[in-house]
Amino acid sequence: xxxxxxxxxxxxxxxxxxxxxxxxxxxxxxxxxxxxxxxxxxxxxxxxxxxxxxxxxxxxxxxxxxxxxxxxxxxxxxxxxxxxxxxxxxxxxxxxxxxxxxxxxxxxxxxxxxxxxxxxxxxxxxxxxxxxxxxxxxxxxxxxxxxxxxxxxxxxxxxxxxxxxxxxxxxxxxxxxxxxxxxxxxxxxxxxxxxxxxxxxxxxxxxxxxxxxxxxxxxxxxxxxxxxxxxxxxxxxxxxxxxxxxxxxxxxxxxxxxxxxxxxxxxxxxxxxxxxxxxxxxxxxxxxxxxxxxxxxxxxxxxxxxxxxxxxxxxxxxxxxxxxxxxxxxxxxxx
Amino acid sequence: xxxxxxxxxxxxxxxxxxxxxxxxxxxxxxxxxxxxxxxxxxxxxxxxxxxxxxxxxxxxxxxxxxxxxxxxxxxxxxxxxxxxxxxxxxxxxxxxxxxxxxxxxxxxxxxxxxxxxxxxxxxxxxxxxxxxxxxxxxxxxxxxxxxxxxxxxxxxxxxxxxxxxxxxxxxxxxxxxxxxxxxxxxxxxxxxxxxxxxxxxxxxxxxxxxxxxxxxxxxxxxxxxxxxxxxxxxxxxxxxxxxxxxxxxxxxxxxxxxxxxxxxxxxxxxxxxxxxxxxxxxxxxxxxxxxxxxx
Numbered sequence: 001x002x003x004x005x006x007x008x009x010x011x012x013x014x015x016x017x018x019x020x021x022x023x024x025x026x027x028x029x030x031x032x033x034x035x036x037x038x039x040x041x042x043x044x045x046x047x048x049x050x051x052x053x054x055x056x057x058x059x060x061x062x063x064x065x066x067x068x069x070x071x072x073x074x075x076x077x078x079x080x081x082x083x084x085x086x087x088x089x090x091x092x093x094x095x096x097x098x099x100x101x102x103x104x105x106x107x108x109x110x111x112x113x114x115x116x117x118x119x120x121x122x123x124x125x126x127x128x129x130x131x132x133x134x135x136x137x138x139x140x141x142x143x144x145x146x147x148x149x150x151x152x153x154x155x156x157x158x159x160x161x162x163x164x165x166x167x168x169x170x171x172x173x174x175x176x177x178x179x180x181x182x183x184x185x186x187x188x189x190x191x192x193x194x195x196x197x198x199x200x201x202x203x204x205x206x207x208x209x210x211x212x213x214x215x216x217x218x219x220x221x222x223x224x225x226x227x228x229x230x231x232x233x234x235x236x237x238x239x240x241x242x243x244x245x246x247x248x249x250x251x252x253x254x255x256x257x258x259x260x261x262x263x264x265x266x267x268x269x270x271x272x273x274x275x276x277x278x279x280x281x282x283x284x285x286x287x288x289x290x291x292x293x294x295x296x297x298x299x300x301x302x303x304x305x306x307x308x309x310x311x312x313x314x315x316x317x318x319x320x321x322x323x324x325x326x327x328x329x330x331x332x333x334x335x
Numbered sequence: 336x337x338x339x340x341x342x343x344x345x346x347x348x349x350x351x352x353x354x355x356x357x358x359x360x361x362x363x364x365x366x367x368x369x370x371x372x373x374x375x376x377x378x379x380x381x382x383x384x385x386x387x388x389x390x391x392x393x394x395x396x397x398x399x400x401x402x403x404x405x406x407x408x409x410x411x412x413x414x415x416x417x418x419x420x421x422x423x424x425x426x427x428x429x430x431x432x433x434x435x436x437x438x439x440x441x442x443x444x445x446x447x448x449x450x451x452x453x454x455x456x457x458x459x460x461x462x463x464x465x466x467x468x469x470x471x472x473x474x475x476x477x478x479x480x481x482x483x484x485x486x487x488x489x490x491x492x493x494x495x496x497x498x499x500x501x502x503x504x505x506x507x508x509x510x511x512x513x514x515x516x517x518x519x520x521x522x523x524x525x526x527x528x529x530x531x532x533x534x535x536x537x538x539x540x541x542x543x544x545x546x547x548x549x550x551x552x553x554x555x556x557x558x559x560x561x562x563x564x565x566x567x568x569x570x571x572x573x574x575x576x577x578x579x580x581x582x583x584x585x586x587x588x589x590x591x592x593x594x595x596x597x598x599x600x601x602x603x604x605x606x607x608x609x610x611x612x613x614x615x616x617x618x619x620x621x622x623x624x625x626x627x628x629x630x
Binding site for chain 1: 479487572575585588595609618
């Protein structure tokens with residue numbers, strides 16, 4: 001997708017290099033933003049349709065679920081207040097209109113603004129997911145080093161560990177880590193207490209399965225790169241083993257992994273939902289499970305939109321990192 | 336993951352006659368490798384446990400013995416007992432059927448939906464491709480668990496909804512892979528040659544494009560079964576999959592959470608079962624792919 005467009009007007013040709021780069025960057029940002037808004041709109045629509053598909057009266061969801069003893073008057077009142085009596089398309093338009101102006105509405109179940117709830121809970125989940133992604137990458141790079149540079153035994157062992165890690169359920173890993181490191185050894189607290197030490201186990205728990213995936217992807221890439229001409233050339237120049245790995249092989253091998261990172265981030269958010277429940281962390285994951293089962297549409301929409309927005313941002317960041325790391329185009333800027 | 340694009344063109348051209356013979360020969364030779372052989376053994380054991388749980392489990396998975404609650408592992412109950420005195424080994428063995436079934440069915444659902452979407456996108460015009468591309472992109476933006484939870488909210492909790500939920504949530508991944516494979520097969524030399532030879536479009540699609548796209552998906556799907564087992568048990572853990580007291584690994588783990596520090600065996604063994612089965616399926620899938628049985 002290199003920008004091969006010829007200057008459309010003569011003035012374009014005289015633009016300074018910096019201005020041209022700035023132009024390319026703004027075009028890139030614009031395209032990303034437009035795509036992101038499209039995704040958010042689609043996610044909002046899916047949530048609207050999906051919540052309507054859940055059987056039961058939406059007014060009852062507001063009044064505390066199907067088991068509530070709400071009077072017919074109260075139901076009718078809620079139906080009118082929330083506009084459930086209006087045509088679906090009107091409700092959809094109102095819903096989208098509010099979202100477009102940044103109003104996420106009030107949670108049916110908690111009776112508080114969704115924005116407030118997200119403000120309290122989002123930092124927990126984001127910390128978990130972002131720290132998890134960083135730790136996963138660190139583990140993956142170490143694993144790739146061990147499985148390609150340390151002989152056959154280490155390779156077989158690392159490969160076995162990464163396969164196992166990639167299919168280890170979060171909820172089980174979390175329990176095992178609690179039993180071993182919090183209960184038996186007493187190194188870290190079992191239930192998060194807000195301190196840095198309290199984050200160790202939850203972050204490790206979300207990171208390990210993703211690290212398993214990334215490790216295998218990076219390993220495959222390094223094996224590929226080792227056979228290439230540039231690796232041979234670098235070795236001929238007297239590059240050390242670590243230098244070859246860090247400066248050449250890894251840059252090549254990290255690309256598919258970076259492209260996977262946005263997916264991995266989504267997987268980390270899914271993992272966070274489970275891990276928050278294991279470690280009693282007050283994140284959006286736990287709120288999500290209750291919100292979906294209670295048809296709390298504003299809260300589901302809020303969480304879905306935030307996760308989707310985070311995905312879009314991570315995708316853009318992954319794209320940037322990929323450009324920066326890609327050995328084929330140094331500082332190529334927006335392509 | 337990067338292995339998805341592996342099936343190369345030269346291999347495809349002589350595939351027709353050679354594979355059938357080659358496949359049976361390789362199976363006779365048993366070139367799964369040591370890891371693959373062990374994995375095949377574990378999967379065979381799991382299938383046996385799923386078909387005939389009483390053979391391995393011994394005790395009844397639902398039999399309650401309140402006097403023997405929370406017993407540590409011993410000779411009479413190797414995995415210990417849970418809070419109602421039920422034998423954990425018997426429950427782990429009995430849970431194999433649910434997990435294996437969910438894993439296979441969910442992957443089939445995801446694979447079929449994904450293949451249909453991917454083939455439509457790969458063969459269709461630019462508009463169709465763009466629409467399917469957008470749809471999968473949006474599906475990727477939603478965390479898998481959110482999609483699964485919403486599907487279950489619509490259908491109600493239970494094992495079958497869990498299969499559908501995990502299946503639908505994994506479908507976009509398959510769709511993306513198939514689309515890429517169909518596209519590259521479409522522009523391959525084999526297809527170009529077939530077009531030049533004047534073959535009909537239908538025949539080209541069936542003979543050259545679909546096989547090139549489907550076999551890799553079968554391989555990826557084998558790897559996906561392990562993931563599906565894990566996700567389905569996560570749903571049970573969150574309380575929206577298989578309801579208690581049915582023996583299901585995720586539900587057993589949720590159950591064991593309360594007794595995590597006093598009776599860790601209640602959580603350890605069902606979790607270990609998930610990890611062992613999922614790893615075995617994954618390793619077996621890779622070994623099969625390597626031997627060429629599932630290219």
